[in-house]
Amino acid sequence: MSYRSGFVNIIGRPNVGKSTLLNVLIGEKLSIITPKAQTTRRRILGIVTTDQYQAVFSDTPGLIDQPEYKLHQWMNAQVSTALKDGDVLVFMTDPKDELNADHPLIQTLQQIRTPVIVVINKSDIIAKNVLEQLIIKWTSVLPKATIISISALQKINTDKLFQHIVDALPVHPPYYDNDTWTDQTERVIAAEIVREKIFMQYQQEIPYNVEVIVDSYKDKGDIIAISAVIYVGRDSHKSIIIGKSGSAIKNIGIAARQDIEKFAGKKIFLELFVKVRENWKNDDRGLKHFGYE
Ligand SMILES: Nc1nc2c(ncn2[C@@H]2O[C@H](COP(=O)(O)OP(=O)(O)OP(=O)(O)O)[C@@H](O)[C@H]2O)c(=O)[nH]1
Ligand SMILES: [Mg+2]
Structure with a gap:
């Protein structure tokens, strides 16, 4: 066949x-x-x-x-x-x-x-x-x-x-190796999970102005240490993401960590930071920074 x-x-x-x-x-x-x-x-x-x-x-x-x-x-x-x-x-x-x-x-x-x-x-x-x-x-x-x-x-x-x-499907030999199941890296998948939690936790404006980058992903054997930056488009959004005494960002961290653990099958240590990148979603350099090229 x-x-x-x-x-x-x-x-x-x-x-x-x-x-x-x-x-x-x-x-x-x-x-x-x-x-x-x-x-x-x-x-x-x-x-x-x-x-x-x-x-x-x-x-x-x-x-x-x-x-x-x-x-x-x-x-x-x-x-x-x-x-x-x-x-x-x-x-x-x-x-x-x-x-x-x-x-x-x-x-x-x-x-x-x-x-x-x-x-x-x-x-x-x-x-x-x-x-x-x-x-x-x-x-x-x-x-x-x-x-x-x-x-x-x-x-x-x-x-x-x-x-x-x-x-x-057309008759054609396989394009990818047997063990390749996605083109997404573990870093990107982790960043997307954090973004999902932000979409779930905030209404309207915030989710649409947020981008997440995992800047460090270290597999230490029994635990993976991840550090991610949540970028917002405006200064006022930063305090909303963080919440009162850091309560909002803590909840994002908890929810994201649980899902990343399920995905990775390992314990996760997740650190989240928030940075402002003015108007990134309408700015060529901002988009490039997030890989939208
Ligand atoms: N009732 C019902 N809800 C569904 C079904 N499939 C998806 N949904 C819901 O529809 C919503 C959108 O699902 P997504 O899979 O994110 O849709 P999408 O087309 O990828 O959306 P975008 O990424 O925004 O383009 C979620 O709340 C899903 O749970 C379905 O078969 N039945
Ligand atoms: Mg979708």
Whole structure:
């Protein structure tokens, strides 16, 4: 039998459940997930390899229609690239998604030669008649696509989706070694976990103005010592992150440490610092500093 391998890019609007799906498909909590839109900022690869196939999944930022900052433009560029370099495109939508046939993203999907799988997510909260309507809508908008409804959260129909994806992979030798399962470093994964906790703990402005960098990651055998810097875009945000007598940042530290421990399978010593980097998300040098190049 011929080996199948290819790039499977998950694209769609913010908050539809792309990162939740990536984690289910690869069976690891790799991408961070929060109830807020625009959680994911970079492309994240998760790779599944078996004797018969290798699927290189790619989580992407949600497409933003009106980019307000250079960071948003960068995030959208990730989506454009993902449209071009995929062997299979998983277009994810949910009941709140109002994308229609006149949207440029949908028009691209109509014209593209890459196989498209439309995933209607959150079936666990969609009434049966609404789901039927959505299936009718997407069948008429993207007639060549395979359409499937799932619940990424409750893992309903996700095995079936996985099989559709594998069936759509081209015949090709594997791109990565057997033991490579992501392109993310341990440092980046730890930084993302801290960012997830900030998204969970603060409302509105703060999460969208925060970036995290792990500047030291030392595996000392039975414990890993991590030092991370939380960057904010404004001086006033610094005191909010720290909280009264350091209570807020302490909570971020506790929550993040627990998750990093689960991930690393080791005890973690986590130190957090806060620094101001004025207006970083609209500034070329600031973006470059955080690797948005
Ligand atoms: N009810 C329900 N909620 C879901 C499902 N899948 C994801 N969610 C929730 O939807 C929210 C967004 O999930 P994410 O996976 O972060 O969505 P995303 O598309 O990666 O979002 P961005 O990174 O902002 O583009 C979270 O609160 C998830 O728990 C689902 O199948 N059912
Ligand atoms: Mg995401």
